[in-house]
Amino acid sequence: VCIHRVRSCSSIRFIKSKYVCVFDKSALKFSHQQRLFRTSAVSCGQIVQFKLSDIGEGITEVTVKEWYIKEGDSVSQFDSICEVQSDKASVTITSRYDGIIRKLHYNLDEIAYVGKPLVDIEIDASKGVAPEEDVVETPPMSHEEHTHQEIKGHKTLATPAVRRLAMENNIKLSEVVGTGKDNRILKEDILNYLAKQTGAILPPSPKAEIIPPLPKSETVPAAPKDKARKIPVPVSRPIVFSGKDKTEPITGFHKAMVKTMSAALKIPHFGYCDEIDLTQLVQLREELKPLAQIRGIKLSFMPFFIKAASLGLLQYPILNASLDESCQNVTYKASHNIGVAMDTEQGLIVPNVKNVQVCSVFEIASELNRLQSLGSAGQLGTNDLTGGTFTLSNIGTIGGTYAKPVILPPEVAIGALGKIQVLPRFNGKGEVFKAQIMNVSWSADHRIIDGATMARFSNLWKSYLENPASMLLDLK
Amino acid sequence: MVLQSLLKNCLQLSCILRTPKAGFRSTMSGGLIIQSTSNDVYQNLAVEDWILDHMNLENRQVLFLWRNSPAVVIGRHQNPWQECNLRLLRQKNIKLARRRSGGGTVYHDLGNINLTFFTTRKKYERMENLKLVVKALKALRPQLDVHVTDRYDILLDRQYKISGTAAKLGRTTAYHHCTLLCNADKFVLSSVLKSPYKGLKSNATPSVPASVKNLFEEDPSLTCEMLLDAIAEEYATQHQIDHHITLINPADETVLPGINNKTKELQSWEWVYGKTPKFSVSTCFNMVYKDSFLDVKVDVDVKHGRIEVCNIDLPEQWLPPALCSELVKSLTGSKFCPNETTTLATTLLRVCPQDNELHSRWNLLCENMIMLM
Numbered sequence: 001v002c003i004h005r006v007r008s009c010s011s012i013r014f015i016k017s018k019y020v021c022v023f024d025k026s027a028l029k030f031s032h033q034q035r036l037f038r039t040s041a042v043s044c045g046q047i048v049q050f051k052l053s054d055i056g057e058g059i060t061e062v063t064v065k066e067w068y069i070k071e072g073d074s075v076s077q078f079d080s081i082c083e084v085q086s087d088k089a090s091v092t093i094t095s096r097y098d099g100i101i102r103k104l105h106y107n108l109d110e111i112a113y114v115g116k117p118l119v120d121i122e123i124d125a126s127k128g129v130a131p132e133e134d135v136v137e138t139p140p141m142s143h144e145e146h147t148h149q150e151i152k153g154h155k156t157l158a159t160p161a162v163r164r165l166a167m168e169n170n171i172k173l174s175e176v177v178g179t180g181k182d183n184r185i186l187k188e189d190i191l192n193y194l195a196k197q198t199g200a201i202l203p204p205s206p207k208a209e210i211i212p213p214l215p216k217s218e219t220v221p222a223a224p225k226d227k228a229r230k231i232p233v234p235v236s237r238p239i240v241f242s243g244k245d246k247t248e249p250i251t252g253f254h255k256a257m258v259k260t261m262s263a264a265l266k267i268p269h270f271g272y273c274d275e276i277d278l279t280q281l282v283q284l285r286e287e288l289k290p291l292a293q294i295r296g297i298k299l300s301f302m303p304f305f306i307k308a309a310s311l312g313l314l315q316y317p318i319l320n321a322s323l324d325e326s327c328q329n330v331t332y333k334a335s336h337n338i339g340v341a342m343d344t345e346q347g348l349i350v351p352n353v354k355n356v357q358v359c360s361v362f363e364i365a366s367e368l369n370r371l372q373s374l375g376s377a378g379q380l381g382t383n384d385l386t387g388g389t390f391t392l393s394n395i396g397t398i399g400g401t402y403a404k405p406v407i408l409p410p411e412v413a414i415g416a417l418g419k420i421q422v423l424p425r426f427n428g429k430g431e432v433f434k435a436q437i438m439n440v441s442w443s444a445d446h447r448i449i450d451g452a453t454m455a456r457f458s459n460l461w462k463s464y465l466e467n468p469a470s471m472l473l474d475l476k
Numbered sequence: 477m478v479l480q481s482l483l484k485n486c487l488q489l490s491c492i493l494r495t496p497k498a499g500f501r502s503t504m505s506g507g508l509i510i511q512s513t514s515n516d517v518y519q520n521l522a523v524e525d526w527i528l529d530h531m532n533l534e535n536r537q538v539l540f541l542w543r544n545s546p547a548v549v550i551g552r553h554q555n556p557w558q559e560c561n562l563r564l565l566r567q568k569n570i571k572l573a574r575r576r577s578g579g580g581t582v583y584h585d586l587g588n589i590n591l592t593f594f595t596t597r598k599k600y601e602r603m604e605n606l607k608l609v610v611k612a613l614k615a616l617r618p619q620l621d622v623h624v625t626d627r628y629d630i631l632l633d634r635q636y637k638i639s640g641t642a643a644k645l646g647r648t649t650a651y652h653h654c655t656l657l658c659n660a661d662k663f664v665l666s667s668v669l670k671s672p673y674k675g676l677k678s679n680a681t682p683s684v685p686a687s688v689k690n691l692f693e694e695d696p697s698l699t700c701e702m703l704l705d706a707i708a709e710e711y712a713t714q715h716q717i718d719h720h721i722t723l724i725n726p727a728d729e730t731v732l733p734g735i736n737n738k739t740k741e742l743q744s745w746e747w748v749y750g751k752t753p754k755f756s757v758s759t760c761f762n763m764v765y766k767d768s769f770l771d772v773k774v775d776v777d778v779k780h781g782r783i784e785v786c787n788i789d790l791p792e793q794w795l796p797p798a799l800c801s802e803l804v805k806s807l808t809g810s811k812f813c814p815n816e817t818t819t820l821a822t823t824l825l826r827v828c829p830q831d832n833e834l835h836s837r838w839n840l841l842c843e844n845m846i847m848l849m
Contacts, residue, residue, distance in 0.1 A: 055645065056600045065553045065753070078647065083552070085681065088579035088628065089602075089643035089652075090552040108753075109679045179532060251782070251809040252816040256823035259806075263827045322830055331830065349819060378815035379566060382839040382846075385822035409826050 045122035047102055052084075052118045055091055060114050062086040064106045069119075074100045077161045078187060081119060084112060098161055099123045158185040165190050253347030263409045268446040272454045273402050276462050278420060278436040284468050292365060302340060303365040305392055305417065308464040310336040310356040311474050313390065316457040320389045322410040323448055330448055339388035339408070340368065342375045343398070350408060351380050352388035357476070392417065396438065403441045412445040413454070507715030509539045509708050510722045517547040517573045517584060519726035522738035524653070525576060527594055528646045530734075538594035539711045540653075541704050541721070544584040546661075547571040548668055551579040551642060555680035555752050557673045557812075562849070564668050566814075574748050577653060579642030580683030583669055587659035587690065589700050591707060593652045600650040602628050602641060609639070609656065612710035616702065617695055629686070630656070636689035658700045659692040673848065675759030680752065745811065749781035761844050765837060770794065772841070774848065778812045788845075795837055799828055814846040821845075 055062060062084040069081055075095045084091050103120040106112050158166070158178070162185055178185035250258060281304060292299035313320045313336050322331045339352040351371045353364055374380045391408055396419035403416035418439035425435040440462075444454045464471045512520050520542040527538060548560045548570060556562060556572060559581040565572055584590070593605040606624040613622050621633050630639035641654040665688065691698050712719040729736060741747055760773040773789035786807045788800060806820045821842040825835060 056597065056650075057602070066751075085553055085578040088551075088577070088641055089645060090576060090578035091645040092647070094647045249809055252811055253819055255806060255810065256819045259823050260826055325829065346815060347819075377566065377569075378813075380815075380818060382818055382822055382842050385818060386825050386835060386839065410830050 045099065045124060047120050047122050048097060048099070049117040050081075050096060050119050050121050051116060052093065052112055052114050054114055055086060055089070059086050059089075061111050062091065062114070064108060064110055064112050065090070067104060067108065069101050071101055071104060074098075075121065077159070093118065095121065097121050097123055162187055162190060253349075257348060260408060261406060264406045267407050267409065267412075269404075269407060269443045270446045270449075270451065270454075271404055271441060271443050272451065272458060273439060273441045274458050274462060276438050276440060277425065277466050278438050279434075281465055281468050282420070282436045292362065295362070295366075297362065297366045297369055299362075299365050300368070301420075302368055302392070302394060303361045304465065304468070305394075306338050306340070306353060306356055306364050306368075307359070307361050308461050308471060309338060309390065309392060309415070311464060311471065312457050312461045314357065314474075315460060316453055318449060318453060319413045319444070319457055321412055321448065322389070323412060323445065327447060333389045335387075335389065337387050337389045339391035339411075340371070341391060341393035341395075342372065344375055344378065346378065349375060349380065349385065350388060350391060351375060351384040352391075354387065360475075391415070396420065401439045405441060405443045407443055407445060412449055414443050416441045416443075506535070507537050507539070507711065507717040508722065509541070509711060509717075509720065510724045511704070512540070512542040512726055513723050514726045515543055515545040515586065516726070516739075517544040517549060517571055518739050518742045519735075520544060520590070521549075521573060521575055521742050522735050523724060523726045523732065524592055524644075524651060525738045525742075526732050526735050528644065528649050528651060530732075531594070531649065533594055533596045533599075533649050537599070537715060538592075539708065540592040540594065540724075541708065542590045542592070543586055543588065543700065544590070545571075546583075546585045546664070547573055548581060548583055549573045549575050550581045551681055551683075552576055552644075552751070553578060553681045553753060554581060554683070555676070555678045555755055556749065557752075557755070557757075557849075558671055558676050558678055558680060559683055560668050561670055561672055563672070563847075568664070568668075570664075570668060572748055573742065574751060575642065577642035577644035577651070578681065580640065580681070581669060582640055582655050583660065583665040584655070585660050585664070587657070587661065587692070587700065589656045589658060589704055591654055591656065595650055595652075597645055597648055597650045600643070600645060600652065602643060602652045605652050606630060606639070606641065606654065608710055608714060609654070609707055612706040613691075613703070615710065616706040617698070620691075620694065627684075628654075630654075632689050632691065632694060635687065637686040638689060638691060640686075656703060657688055657690045658698060658703055659690050662688065662690065673757070675757050676755060677758065678753060678755030680755065745781070745813075749811070749813070752778070752781050754779045757848060759848065761847070763840055763844055765840055772844065774845065776812070776848070781812055783807050783810055783812050788841075790841070795834070795841065796828075799824065799838070812849055814849045817846055817849065818842065 052062070063086070064082055065085045066083040067081075068083070069075060069079075075081065076098050077095055079095045081093045081095050081101075084093060099121040101119055102122050105117050105119060112118060165187060166185075179189055180186045278301075281301065285299065285301060285304070289299050317332050318330070320333050320336055322333060323329075324331070335354065336356040337352040337354050338356050339350040341348060341350050351374075353359070353367045353371070356364060359367070371380065371384060374384070388408070388411065390411055391405075391414045393403075393405055393414065393416045395403055396417050399419055401418040401421075403418065405414045405416040407414045418441070420436050420438045423435055423437045424432050425437070427433050440458065442454055442458060464474075512523060514520060523540065523542070527540065531538065546568070548556075548565060550556050550559050550572070552575060554574070556574075560572070562572070564570075582588075591605075591609065595601070603624065606628060610622050610624055610630060613620055622630055622638070623634070624630055628641040629637050632638045638657045639654050641652065643652040644650065669683075669685075691703070708721055709719050724731065726732070726735060726739070744750075755778050757774065757776045757778065760771055763770045763772060770791050772791075773787075775785075775787040775789075776783055777785040786804050788804060790800060802824055803821060806824060807817065810816045810820060821838070825838060828834065
C-alpha cells in the first residue's frame with residue numbers, strides 16, 4: 001500500500017511538470033487555469049488552443065488554403081481541420097481533440113505560424129479528464145505523455161478518446177492489439193477489432209458512415225437513367241441508417257429542364273400510340289451495317305426513323321410547325337430539323353439533325369455519329385442545340401414500351417420509341433411468325449393538331465418502316 | 477525478359493495478398509517498391525491517397541512508380557483556367573486532374589515517369605529523395621549533368637528542368653512525388669500549359685514556368701524503363717532491400733479496399749473544378765455581327781467552380797433586356813463550364829419569340845461567353 005501511494009504520487013508530479021512544459025510560454029495564466037482545472041470539478045468545457053504542429057524540414061510558416069470546419073462545428077479527434085500549403089507541400093491538419101470549434105485564428109490565404117494557435121477548441125465537459133495529449137509524433141516530444149490505464153498490472157497506452165470508444169463498445173483494451181508507437185492503442189485499432197468481431201466490413205476511416213449517401217445526380221428523379229442500372233442485390237448487414245435529407249439548389253442541366261418543362265405545361269398534349277413491325281427493317285439494317293462501317297459510320301435504326309419521319313412531315317407539314325405566343329399564327333417550318341433526345345452524364349440534351357428533308361439516310365447516320373460523340377464529350381455547340389422543329393426520343397435503348405413524351409417548345413409534336421421486342425404475330429395466311437415489334441408513342445399539341453392528322457402521319461411513318469422499299473418511291 | 481520478371485512479380489504479389497489487410501507489412505522490411513499497371517492518372521493518384529491513409533510506414537518506406545497517358549495535373553490549390561488551355565484539353569481529349577499535393581501544374585504522358593516516396597511524417601525529407609534520383613541517373617549515365625536546386629527541381633545542364641516536385645503531409649504519413657521527363661511530347665506540353673483566359677484574378681497558387689528538356693534529347697539511348705529500373709535499384713540499395721518491383725493494379729479492390737471510391741472522387745467535377753479557390757473574370761470581347769462591331773464587357777465571380785455573380789454589359793437593345801437578365805439569372809449558381817452554359821442558353825431560346833435574327837444574335841453572344849470557360 002505504502003509503495004503504491006508513492007508510485008501514484010510520483011506519477012502526478014510527473015504529469016504536473018509536463019503540463020508546465022507544454023503550455024509554457026504563451027500563458028502563465030494558462031498554466032494557472034490548468035491547476036484550477038485539476039483541483040475543481042469541471043462544469044463547463046475547457047477551451048484549448050490547438051497549435052500548428054511542426055511540418056518538418058525547418059518550415060516555420062504556411063499559408064492557410066482551405067478550412068474544413070467553421071466556428072461552432074463539432075469535431076472528433078483525427079477529423080480534418082484545414083489544409084495549409086508551404087513550398088509545394090500541402091498539409092492536412094487534423095484535430096487532436098474531440099470538441100467544438102470556438103475560434104479560427106486565420107482567414108483564407110493568411111500566413112499561419114508553426115507553434116502558434118491555429119484554432120480554439122472547447123473540449124467536451126462530460127469527459128471530466130485533463131485535455132488529451134498530443135497523439136501525433138513531432139520532434140520536440142520525446143517522453144511519453146499519455147494517460148495510462150493499468151489493467152491487470154499491465155500498462156496499456158491509449159488516449160482518453162480511445163478509451164471512451166473502447167468503453168462504449170464494451171471492449172477490453174488488454175485484448176486489443178496496439179499498432180501505435182510503444183504499442184499504443186489507436187482509434188483504428190479499436191475499429192479493426194470491432195470489424196473482426198462483427199464480421200462486418202468497416203470502412204477504414206473512422207468517420208465514414210455505414211451506408212454512403214447517394215451521389216448528387218440521383219437526388220433529382222431522372223427516370224430514363226435509373227432504368228439502365230441493374231436491380232440492387234440486398235446486402236445482409238446491420239441496418240443502421242445514418243442518412244440525412246439533403247437539400248441543394250437546382251442549377252445547370254436541371255434548371256434547364258425545369259424551364260423547358262414548365263413551358264411545355266402550357267401545351268395541351270394528346271397521345272397516340274401504335275405498334276410497328278420492324279422485321280424487314282431489321283434485316284435491311286443488317287445488310288447495310290457493314291457498308292456503312294466501311295465508310296466509317298455506325299448505322300443504328302435512328303437514321304431510318306428520322307428519314308421516315310421527314311417523309312411523313314412532307315405530307316403533314318402541320319406537325320413541323322410552331323404556334324406563336326398569342327396562338328394567333330402558326331408558322332410552317334420549311335426545314336425538317338429533327339431533334340434526337342440524348343441521355344448524357346449531366347442530363348438530357350436534344351441536339352438536332354438539320355435539313356433532314358435533303359439528307360440521305362447515310363448522311364443522317366453520319367451526322368448522328370458526330371452529334372453523339374460531341375454529346376458524350378459535353379462539347380455540343382449552340383447551333384446543334386437550337387432550331388429543332390420535331391423530336392424523336394429513342395427511350396427504347398434503355399427500356400420501356402409505351403411512353404408519354406413531353407413536347408419541347410416551340411415544337412408541336414414528339415415521338416417516343418420503345419424497345420424492339422421479338423413477339424409472335426399472325427401473318428396474312430393466319431400463321432404465327434416471329435416479329436420484331438416496336439411501340440411508338442406520339443404526343444401532339446391539340447391546339448393545332450387533331451387526332452386524325454396524328455393518326456395518318458403515324459400510319460404513313462409506320463408503312464415506310466414496315467416496308468422499307470416503299471421509302472425508295474418517295475425519296476427526293 | 478521484362479515479361480518474365482513481370483510475371484514473377486505478379487506471383488509475388490499474390491503471396492503478399494494472402495496475408496490480411498496487413499498485406500504489405502509481412503514480407504518486406506525497410507522498404508517496398510511498387511509499380512502501377514495502369515496509365516490512368518486518376519487511378520494512380522488514388523493509389524497515393526490509399527497508401528497515405530492505410531499503410532503503416534513506421535518500419536518500412538515505399539517507392540511508387542507510375543506513368544500516365546496524356547493528362548494535365550494541377551496542384552491542390554490551383555486554378556485550372558489560369559494554368560492551362562482547357563479548350564485544347566477538351567479537343568485533344570487530354571484529361572485534367574487535380575492532385576492532393578501542393579505545387580504547380582505539370583503535363584504527363586507516357587514519356588514522363590512519376591516517383592512517389594512514402595514515409596512517416598517524421599521522416600519526410602525531399603532533398604534526400606531527389607539526391608537519390610540524381611545518384612541513380614548518374615549511375616546510369618555518368619556524363620549527365622544533373623543536379624538538385626533549392627526549389628526542389630532537378631536541372632539538366634544547369635538550365636533545363638527535367639523534374640518538378642510536390643508533397644502531401646497527412647496525419648502520420650507523408651509523400652513526396654516528382655516527375656522526370658524522359659521522352660515527353662514537348663510540343664503538346666507547351667501548348668496545353670499556356671492559358672488563353674484573360675482577365676483572371678485569383679489567389680490560387682501560380683505555377684512557375686520553366687524551360688524543359690527530355691533526357692532522351694541528351695542521350696537517345698535512354699528509355700523510361702531504364703530510368704525506372706535505375707531509380708528502383710538505387711532505392712533498393714539505400715534501403716537495404718531486394719531490387720524487386722511489386723506490380724499494383726489500381727482497380728483491384730481486394731488489394732486496395734476502397735480504392736475505387738477514391739478514384740471516383742478524384743474524377744468528380746466537384747474535386748477537379750469545384751476545389752478551385754474563389755476567383756473572378758473581368759474581360760471584354762468584340763463581336764462582329766453582320767456589319768457592326770460590338771463591345772461586350774463581362775464580369776464573373778466564380779466560387780467552388782460555380783458562377784456566384786455574373787454581369788454582362790451589352791450595347792443597348794441589341795438583345796431584349798428581359799432575355800439577358802434571364803440568362804444572367806440562369807447562369808448564377810451554374811457551373812463555370814461550357815456544357816452547362818450551352819444547355820442553359822439554348823433552353824432559354826425555346827421560350828422566347830421564334831425570330832431568326834434574335835436566334836443568331838443570341839447564339840453569337842453565347843458562343844463568345846463559352847470561350848471564357
